Amino acid sequence: MVKEIYVAGEWRLGRGNVIQSLFPADNSVNAEISTATLDDVEEAIVKADQAWRKPEWRHSLPHERAKILYRVADIIESRVDELSKLQTRDNGKPLAETRALVMSAAATARFNAAACETFNEELTTQRAPDFLTMSVHEPVGVVAAITPWNSPIASEVQKLAPAIAAGNAVILKPAEATSLIALELAKIFEEAGLPKGILSVLIGRGSVIGDAIAQHPLVRKISFTGGTSTGRHLAHIAAEKLITTSLELGGKSPTIVLPDADIEIAAKGIAYGIFSSAGQACIAGSRLFIHQSIYETFLKRLVEITEGLRVGHPEQPNVHMGSLINPKHLESVHRYVELAKAEGGTVVTGGEAITAGEFAKGSFYKPTIITGLDNSAQTCQEEIFGPVLVVLPYQDEQDLIEQANDSCFGLAAGIWTENYRKAWKIARSLEVGTVWINTYKKFSISAPFGGFKDSGIGREKGRLGILSYMQQKSIYLGLNEQANLWSD
Ligand code: NAD
Numbered sequence: 001m002v003k004e005i006y007v008a009g010e011w012r013l014g015r016g017n018v019i020q021s022l023f024p025a026d027n028s029v030n031a032e033i034s035t036a037t038l039d040d041v042e043e044a045i046v047k048a049d050q051a052w053r054k055p056e057w058r059h060s061l062p063h064e065r066a067k068i069l070y071r072v073a074d075i076i077e078s079r080v081d082e083l084s085k086l087q088t089r090d091n092g093k094p095l096a097e098t099r100a101l102v103m104s105a106a107a108t109a110r111f112n113a114a115a116c117e118t119f120n121e122e123l124t125t126q127r128a129p130d131f132l133t134m135s136v137h138e139p140v141g142v143v144a145a146i147t148p149w150n151s152p153i154a155s156e157v158q159k160l161a162p163a164i165a166a167g168n169a170v171i172l173k174p175a176e177a178t179s180l181i182a183l184e185l186a187k188i189f190e191e192a193g194l195p196k197g198i199l200s201v202l203i204g205r206g207s208v209i210g211d212a213i214a215q216h217p218l219v220r221k222i223s224f225t226g227g228t229s230t231g232r233h234l235a236h237i238a239a240e241k242l243i244t245t246s247l248e249l250g251g252k253s254p255t256i257v258l259p260d261a262d263i264e265i266a267a268k269g270i271a272y273g274i275f276s277s278a279g280q281a282c283i284a285g286s287r288l289f290i291h292q293s294i295y296e297t298f299l300k301r302l303v304e305i306t307e308g309l310r311v312g313h314p315e316q317p318n319v320h321m322g323s324l325i326n327p328k329h330l331e332s333v334h335r336y337v338e339l340a341k342a343e344g345g346t347v348v349t350g351g352e353a354i355t356a357g358e359f360a361k362g363s364f365y366k367p368t369i370i371t372g373l374d375n376s377a378q379t380c381q382e383e384i385f386g387p388v389l390v391v392l393p394y395q396d397e398q399d400l401i402e403q404a405n406d407s408c409f410g411l412a413a414g415i416w417t418e419n420y421r422k423a424w425k426i427a428r429s430l431e432v433g434t435v436w437i438n439t440y441k442k443f444s445i446s447a448p449f450g451g452f453k454d455s456g457i458g459r460e461k462g463r464l465g466i467l468s469y470m471q472q473k474s475i476y477l478g479l480n481e482q483a484n485l486w487s488d
Contacts, residue, residue, distance in 0.1 A: 003033040003179075005203050006186040007040055009196025014040055016204055021180050024092030024323040025314055026361040033179050036202040041171075041212045041463060044200035048142045048169035048307045049218045051197025057167065060115045065165055066377055069113035072161075076106040076153075083153065083184065085315075088414035090178040091149050092323035092362070093277055094314045104443065106158035106463075111445045114164035115466050124474070134476040137470040138452045139167035140244070141220040146206070147182075148226040148236070149175035149325055150280045150385075155248075156185055158460050159223045160199070164189075166469035169198045175209045175226075179203045181246035205332075206230065217241070221469065224248070225282075228383075228454045235457070239340055245482050246458035246468050248282070249451055250383040251411030254404040255285035255440065256394075256426065258417035265438070266416035267302045270389075273440035274365045275412055279333075279387035282455075284411040285440055286380070287380055291398055292393040299371070299391060303349050306367045324386060330363040333386030337368060340379040340390070346372040350387070375403045377390075379394040383409070397422075401429045410452030413439045431460075 005014040017124035023030050035043075050056060076083065084098040093101075124133045145159040152174060163170045174182035184203040200207055206226075214222050214237045224234050238245040255273055257266050273285030288296050301484040314322030324330045330353055338349050350368030367387045373380050380390050394400040404413065412434040415423045420437070427435040431453045436442065443449070448462035458468055 003183060005034055005036055005040070006183060006190075006199070006201040007036075007044045008035075008051070008200050009190070009198075014203060016040070019176060019179075019203070021090060021177070022326070023089050024315060024325050024363055027101065027327075028361075031180060032090045033183075033203055035204040036209050038208075038212050040202060040337060041209060041216065044171055044202055045213070045216045047197045048171055048200060048393045051195060052139060052169035053169065054195075057195055057198060058090055060167065060235050062119060064115035066117040068189070068194055072157075072188055073106040073109040073113070075130055075173045075188045075191055076102060076157075079188075080106075083181065086184060087153060087178070087181045088314050088322070090152065090180050091315050091325055094319040094322045096316070096319075101151055101154040104445070108154070108157045108445050109161045112161035112165045112466060115162070115463050119466065123451075125313065128476065130480040134475050136434045136473050136475060137166070137467070138473055140366070140469060140471050141168060142218050143168045143170045143221045143223055143469060145170050146173045146210050146214070146222070146224045146226065147172070147174050149177040150277065150282070152178040152181045153185060155225050156182060157420055160189070162466040163223065163469045164194065164198065166466050168221075170200075171213050172201045173200065173204070173206070174201070176205065176211055211237075211324055214238075219243070220243070223468075231456065244468070245459075246450075246460060247456040248317050248460060249411075249448070249454060249456040250409060251282045251284070251386075251451065251455050252287055252381065252383050252407050252409045253283055253285050253412040253432065254287045254289055254407075254430070255414035256400060256404065256416065256424060257288070257290045257294070257298055258415070259291040259420065260418045261294075261416040262418065263294070263298055263301055267298065267305050269414070269416060269438070269440050270302060271305045271309065271367075274389045275321055276441065277308065278365065278386055278450060279322055280325065281441070283434070283441060284385075285412075285414050286384065286389060287334070287375070287404075287407075288389055288391045288395045289404060290391065291393055295393045299348070299369075302391075303369060306349055306369060309367050311338050311364055312364065313358060317323065321367065321387060322362050325363070326360070327363050329386070330365055333365055333384055333388060336379055336382070336384045336386070336388060337370070339389075340370045340373060340377070341375055342378055343377045345370045345379060345390070348391075355465075365466045366437075375406055377450045381407060397426065401426065405429075408454040412436070412457035416431065
């Protein structure tokens with residue numbers, strides 16, 4: 001049966017063509033899904049605009065909205081096995097990873113419920129005896145939430161929870177590849193008691209449906225996670241409409257090994273930082289800088305660890321890397337490896353697809369390490385979004401900072417050392433939004449996340465993440481008995 005989309009609180013077939021959800025590990029069909037048309041977009045947005053203005057929602061108390069989000073968190077948690085399986089079927093990540101994403105989505109809903117309930121408005125500093133001023137925050141209205149395929153449910157709840165906590169309505173446009181988990185999320189919000197019209201989930205092509213949602217005059221905020229070129233396009237639309245955006249974009253994150261690092265711990269951490277999610281992570285530590293004094297020793301151990309990683313069927317236990325999202329993406333990753341060779345790089349390990357036996361029908365790629373490139377090489381500058389690590393030596397701290405910052409991206413970085421004073425100094429010199437020291441890819445919902453430079457604008461998460469879905473209003477209360485406002 002063809003899956004329905006969720007338009008303003010109604011489950012019905014989208015009026016567009018039918019697409020297939022494929023399991024990346026063997027390209028078998030998970031489901032057929034109907035897609036939205038421009039008419040569906042229009043209907044969802046007009047109804048969303050009506051829904052958020054209704055007094056029941058517009059004047060709902062924070063704890064009432066929080067209650068919905070607490071329920072969302074409980075439902076997600078109670079269905080963790082089923083939801084992680086569904087997500088693995090959608091994007092080919094190993095079950096352990098998708099389970100962590102599901103649990104993170106539940107935590108995000110709960111955190112935003114608490115942030116919403118405990119959010120304080122302020123009386124502003126009084127400078128005049130004849131009036132009182134206060135600052136209040138109000139919803140922006142209809143929010144477009146547009147998300148990629150690599151960490152769905154987590155990145156979706158990261159937008160939905162604060163937007164709904166703030167009293168908005170949301171039109172969610174997930175990546176086509178991960179439509180199933182997004183539609184399931186709509187069911188969860190519905191079951192949790194979200195009023196009709198406050199959420200729509202529209203499936204369809206980004207360049208058509210995503211674009212139409214962003215362009216719609218009633219959409220007052222674009223919250224986007226995805227590639228930098230799409231983000232730039234959406235920023236242009238937002239600039240024309242004079243609306244705000246939150247853009248979480250791509251990366252080419254440096255990880256750094258100082259000469260005093262514990263080689264075993266650092267090598268394992270670095271392998272995890274690049275090869276988990278098969279490198280399909282915005283924060284993947286894809287450029288490695290090793291101090292020249294330990295370069296050979298460290299590289300040798302890293303290659304051994306990499307060659308010991310288990311690439312396998314994502315539904316099997318204890319798998320480190322599953323399939324890439326689809327054959328087209330595998331080709332793109334492999335083209336970068338060929339480019340690296342043409343640029344003078346040496347493939348030290350990996351560098352090819354895995355096609356034997358059970359891997360034949362999926363898009364599996366060997367974890368790959370490339371040396372011998374200059375940081376200016378295209379392979380060192382562009383986001384590959386696959387299991388490919390480029391390794392470069394550095395001489396001293398100045399050389400390191402110059403090379404690490406020589407990138408259009410600025411999403412994240414990792415530093416491995418026993419010297420926290422040095423690590424702090426380097427962390428402050430790196431032009432990135434997140435720095436991990438002696439760990440990598442760890443997240444706390446209470447720590448704001450976002451990029452410098454081409455990696456994005458704005459911050460998600462943290463107690464104040466909710467603010468990006470609100471607009472501020474100042475209210476003056478006159479205290480004078482007299483109405484005369486003329487200064488004479
Ligand atoms: P993408 O930019 O191709 O697509 C992301 C979403 O935007 C999808 O839903 C897509 O359908 C939609 N879209 C595409 N063109 C559009 C348009 N013209 N108008 C409106 N919507 C449009 O990215 P992707 O390939 O799905 O995801 C991979 C990218 O996402 C990588 O660059 C990765 O680094 C980035 N990413 C960033 C973060 C972060 O938090 N910084 C997190 C995850 C992924």
